[in-house]
Each structure stands twice: as C-alpha cells, then as structure tokens.
Amino acid sequence: xxxxxxxxxxxxxxxxxxxxxxxxxxxxxxxxxxxxxxxxxxxxxxxxxxxxxxxxxxxxxxxxxxxxxxxxxxxxxxxxxxxxxxxxxxxxxxxxxxxxxxxxxxxxxxxxxxxxxxxxxxxxxxxxxxxxxxxxxxxxxxxxxxxxxxxxxxxxxxxxxxxxxxxxxxxxxxxxxxxxxxxxxxxxxxxxxxxxxxxxxxxxxxxxxxxxxxxxxxxxxxxxxxxxxxxxxxxx
Numbered sequence: 274x275x276x277x278x279x280x281x282x283x284x285x286x287x288x289x290x291x292x293x294x295x296x297x298x299x300x301x302x303x304x305x306x307x308x309x310x311x312x313x314x315x316x317x318x319x320x321x322x323x324x325x326x327x328x329x330x331x332x333x334x335x336x337x338x339x340x341x342x343x344x345x346x347x348x349x350x351x352x353x354x355x356x357x358x359x360x361x362x363x364x365x366x367x368x369x370x371x372x373x374x375x376x377x378x379x380x381x382x383x384x385x386x387x388x389x390x391x392x393x394x395x396x397x398x399x400x401x402x403x404x405x406x407x408x409x410x411x412x413x414x415x416x417x418x419x420x421x422x423x424x425x426x427x428x429x430x431x432x433x434x435x436x437x438x439x440x441x442x443x444x445x446x447x448x449x450x451x452x453x454x455x456x457x458x459x460x461x462x463x464x465x466x467x468x469x470x471x472x473x474x475x476x477x478x479x480x481x482x483x484x485x486x487x488x489x490x491x492x493x494x495x496x497x498x499x500x501x502x503x504x505x506x507x508x509x
Contacts, residue, residue, distance in 0.1 A: 306344050308334050310358060313351050314397060322400040323407060325351060349410055352401065357416035359398035364419040366391055367426050377434040382486050384427055385457045389482045392461035393473045399465060403458060427453070435495075443502050444493035452492075452503070456485050
C-alpha cells in the first residue's frame with residue numbers, strides 16, 4: 274500500500290546516505306550506523322516517535338553524542354534513515370503478499386491486511402511512515418523510493434482485479450485508489466490511537482480490515498454499469 278499521501282522532499286537531510294565502500298573501516302562504519310538506527314528505533318518505540326533523543330541513542334550504543342554526528346548529521350537524518358528502513362520492510366511485505374496470492378483482488382486484500390498488521394506490530398515505523406508525526410520532517414528522495422515502488426505494485430494489483438472482472442474499472446481511478454489507501458490507513462490509525470497494546474488479531478479495529486475490504490469490493494462491484502463512477506455528492 275502506498276505511503277499515506279506523503280511525498281519526498283526535494284532535498285533530504287544531508288549526510289545520511291554515503292556511497293557504499295568495502296574496506297574494513299567502511300564496513301565498521303556501516304555496522305555502527307545500523308546499531309545507531311537499532312537504538313533509535315528502540316527509543317521511539319518506548320517513548321514515542323516524536324521523542325527521539327540523540328543523547329539517549331548515543332548512550333545506548335556507547336558513543337558520546339558529538340561522535341554520533343559523524344554518522345548522522347542531525348536528528349532529521351536519523352528519522353530519514355529510519356523511514357527508509359521501514360519503507361524497505363513494507364515493500365518486502367507487499368512483494369511477498371503479491372507473490373503468495375493469485376493476481377487481482379486476492380493480492381490486493383493481502384496487501385491491505387499485511388499493511389495493517391505491519392502497522393500494529395511496528396507502531397513507531399507506522400507513525401513515521403504513514404502519518405505526519407514529526408513536524409518539519411519530509412523524507413528524502415532516496416528514503417521515499419520504496420514507497421513509490423509500493424504504489425506501482427498496488428496500482429498494478431487493482432488493475433489486475435479490474436482485468437479479472439473482480440472490480441469495476443472505477444476502482445483503478447485516482448479516487449478508487451485513494452479509497453483503498455484510506456480504508457487501510459483509517460483502520461491502522463484507529464487501532465494505534467485507541468488500542469495500541471493489543472495484537473492484530475485481538476485488536477478492536479485491526480480485524481475490521483477484512484470486512485472493510487468486502488465493502489470496498491462491493492462498492493466497486495463489476496456488476497455496475499460500465500460508465501458508473503463514485504459520486505462525491507451526498508445522496509438523499
């Protein structure tokens with residue numbers, strides 16, 4: 274599922290993406306960066322995504338805070354790298370959902386269910402990736418790239434459902450795709466906001482993704498007239 278209507282900044286935080294090198298020093302540097310990100314993820318999971326404290330992150334990895342800036346030049350650079358890590362995981366999830374299911378509606382359902390489950394199981398990543406939780410943060414182009422691939426795969430899954438006569442062609446319009454995103458995002462948001470400590474299967478809202486998808490499929494029933502389009506007008 275695409276990132277929830279968020280886009281990359283024209284220029285991301287500087288200093289967080291460096292060319293890959295192969296020497297021992299460079300390998301150690303990459304390892305330390307990953308350890309910093311692991312610690313940062315622990316901090317935001319425990320204290321909230323907006324509560325990233327670089328002093329605490331440095332302490333957890335055994336660095337002085339000034340030394341941490343050799344690896345990330347700002348707090349926003351850490352957020353950017355976490356965003357990229359989370360989006361890469363989400364892309365892997367979407368690819369797996371598509372590979373494990375028949376094309377079309379089954380794959381689309383697996384994408385939505387997998388995205389909500391991921392959000393429930395990784396709330397810090399979900400808040401960073403799908404909701405505007407950090408004032409002033411916009412992902413860099415590199416960090417946002419996996420989300421663009423998710424958008425392409427999701428759009429292709431909807432198109433396949435239309436081609437297989439499982440959904441009406443209107444589902445493949447911008448409005449149809451937006452409704453699909455809103456469906457999954459809304460359920461994830463309600464679950465994280467009101468029942469965060471429950472698992473996906475036990476949650477108050479997360480299990481509703483399945484019936485919500487049934488409603489989506491019914492709304493975009495292929496049995497409607499070919500020229501039917503969703504209406505923004507209130508019907509009386």
